[in-house]
Amino acid sequence: MKKVAFYTLGCKLNFSETSTISRTFEDKGFQKVEFQDTPDVFIINTCSVTENADKKCKKIVKEAQKINPDGYVAIIGCYAQLKPEEIASIEGVDAVLGAAEKFRLHELIGDFKKESSGKVTEKIFNTSIDQKLEYHTSYSINDRTRTFLKVQDGCDYPCSYCTIPLARGASRSDTVSNVVAAAKEIAASGVKEIVLTGVNIGDFGLIDGERKSSFLELIQALDKVQGIERFRISSIEPNLLSNEIIEFVASSEKFVPHFHIPLQSGSPKVLALMKRRYKRDLYQDRIKTIKTLMPHCCIGVDVIVGHPGETDEEFLATYNFLNELDISYLHVFTYSERENTAAVDIRPIVPQHKRAERSKMLHILSDKKRRAFYTEHIGTTKTVLFEEEENNGLMTGFTENYIKVSAKYDPLLVNDLKTVSLIQINDQMLMEVEENQEVLIHH
Structure with missing residues (x-):
C-alpha cells in the first residue's frame, strides 16, 4: 500500500x-x-x-x-x-x-x-484561469475538531494588491442544497462546529455567472440542519455583510456571535487606491450594528500595512480608526509586491523598514484589543468546544464568541460543548476557567 x-x-x-x-x-x-x-x-x-x-x-x-x-x-x-x-x-x-x-x-x-x-x-x-472553472464541493474532516466547509470559490473583485482572482478565477458557488447535504454528512460524523469558508463567501449564489441564491438564504437553510451545534462565518466583505445577515445571526441559536470583516485600510485615500468596494463610514456602521444587536460579539479585522501610497499620515488614519472601533483582534498583513497586480505601479513605495514598524504597531494594538475584549467577559459563563491537542497537561478550545480558553486536559472533554465560568487571563493570553466546577454538557 x-x-x-x-x-x-x-x-x-x-x-x-x-x-x-x-x-x-x-x-x-x-x-x-x-x-x-x-x-x-x-x-x-x-x-x-x-x-x-x-x-x-x-x-x-x-x-x-x-x-x-x-x-x-x-x-x-x-x-x-x-x-x-x-x-x-x-x-x-x-x-x-x-x-x-x-x-x-x-x-x-x-x-x-x-x-x-x-x-x-x-x-x-495548468488551465488558463480565464476559462470557466468547475465548482468542487470540499470540506475538512478528521483533521480538527471544527470542520471547514467550502461554499464558494473565486472572486470578481479586482483589489489592487491581490492575486487571488488570477489564482482561483471568477466567483462561483455551490448550490444551497449541496451545501446542506454536505453539512448533514459532516453532522453524521459527530462534528459539532462547521466554519463556512470561501474566497468571497458573501458573494455566495453565483452559478455559471447567474445569481441563483444568496448568502442569507444559505445560512437560513443551514440553521435547520440537525446535529451541528455551531456554525461560524469566516471572513466576509463589509459591503456584502447586510443588516439582514447580522440580524439573522443575532437571532440564531446555531450561528455564533463572531464575524471576521476585512478592512485593509482605515484611510479613505488608501481604500480607493486598493479599489475596495466600500467606504470607511460603511465599515463603521457595520461594527455599530453588530455591537448594538450583539454586545458580546467577537469581531476580527484584516488590515494591510505598507500598501503603495500609504504615507505616515494615511497609516495613522488607519491606526486611529482601528483604535476607536469596538473590535476584538486584528490579522495584520505586511504588503508584498505581487506580479500582475495594479498595486505594483502605484507610487510612492513604502520602504520595508516602515512596513515592519507599522506592522509592529498594529500587532501591539491587536493584543490590546484582544485583552480588552477578554477582560469584558471575566466572570461570565460561556460554552466551549474543546480541541484534541494536549500541551503540557492542558487543552484549549473556543467559546461561541471566539475567546480561546485553557483548561486541564481531559480526553472526555474533547469535541464536546461544555459550559464553563471564565475567571482570568493568563500570560499566554488564554482565558482560564474555574477549577473543580461541575462541568455541564451543553445540549
Whole structure:
C-alpha cells in the first residue's frame, strides 16, 4: 500500500480542499500518513498571497526530498496556478497542477511514479484561469475538531494588491442544497462546529455567472440542519455583510456571535487606491450594528500595512480608526509586491523598514484589543468546544464568541460543548476557567 502525505499552506479554504483531495487518495487505496513517515507521495497545497508563502513552498519541497528522495512530489494550489514554470524548475518537483486540475490528480498523473528523466515540464497541468472553472464541493474532516466547509470559490473583485482572482478565477458557488447535504454528512460524523469558508463567501449564489441564491438564504437553510451545534462565518466583505445577515445571526441559536470583516485600510485615500468596494463610514456602521444587536460579539479585522501610497499620515488614519472601533483582534498583513497586480505601479513605495514598524504597531494594538475584549467577559459563563491537542497537561478550545480558553486536559472533554465560568487571563493570553466546577454538557 502506497503512503501519501499532505502539507497545506494558506487559508481555511485550502485546508478544506486538501482534506477532500486526501479522501480521494484513501478511496484509491493509499494510506494517509504524516509528512515525516517516509511517504511515497507528497502533495503540497500552496498559497501565493505573500512572498513568504512562495518561499515556504520551496522549503517544504526540500524537506520532502530529505525525508524520501524517491518520493513523488506534486504541487497544487494558488502558487501552482500563478507560476507553474517557476515551480517546475524547483529540484525534486514531479508535477504541477493548477486550479482546475488539482481535483483530477489521479486522472492526470496515474501511478505517481517518479520519472528518472526529470522532465518535469511535461508534468505541468495548468488551465488558463480565464476559462470557466468547475465548482468542487470540499470540506475538512478528521483533521480538527471544527470542520471547514467550502461554499464558494473565486472572486470578481479586482483589489489592487491581490492575486487571488488570477489564482482561483471568477466567483462561483455551490448550490444551497449541496451545501446542506454536505453539512448533514459532516453532522453524521459527530462534528459539532462547521466554519463556512470561501474566497468571497458573501458573494455566495453565483452559478455559471447567474445569481441563483444568496448568502442569507444559505445560512437560513443551514440553521435547520440537525446535529451541528455551531456554525461560524469566516471572513466576509463589509459591503456584502447586510443588516439582514447580522440580524439573522443575532437571532440564531446555531450561528455564533463572531464575524471576521476585512478592512485593509482605515484611510479613505488608501481604500480607493486598493479599489475596495466600500467606504470607511460603511465599515463603521457595520461594527455599530453588530455591537448594538450583539454586545458580546467577537469581531476580527484584516488590515494591510505598507500598501503603495500609504504615507505616515494615511497609516495613522488607519491606526486611529482601528483604535476607536469596538473590535476584538486584528490579522495584520505586511504588503508584498505581487506580479500582475495594479498595486505594483502605484507610487510612492513604502520602504520595508516602515512596513515592519507599522506592522509592529498594529500587532501591539491587536493584543490590546484582544485583552480588552477578554477582560469584558471575566466572570461570565460561556460554552466551549474543546480541541484534541494536549500541551503540557492542558487543552484549549473556543467559546461561541471566539475567546480561546485553557483548561486541564481531559480526553472526555474533547469535541464536546461544555459550559464553563471564565475567571482570568493568563500570560499566554488564554482565558482560564474555574477549577473543580461541575462541568455541564451543553445540549
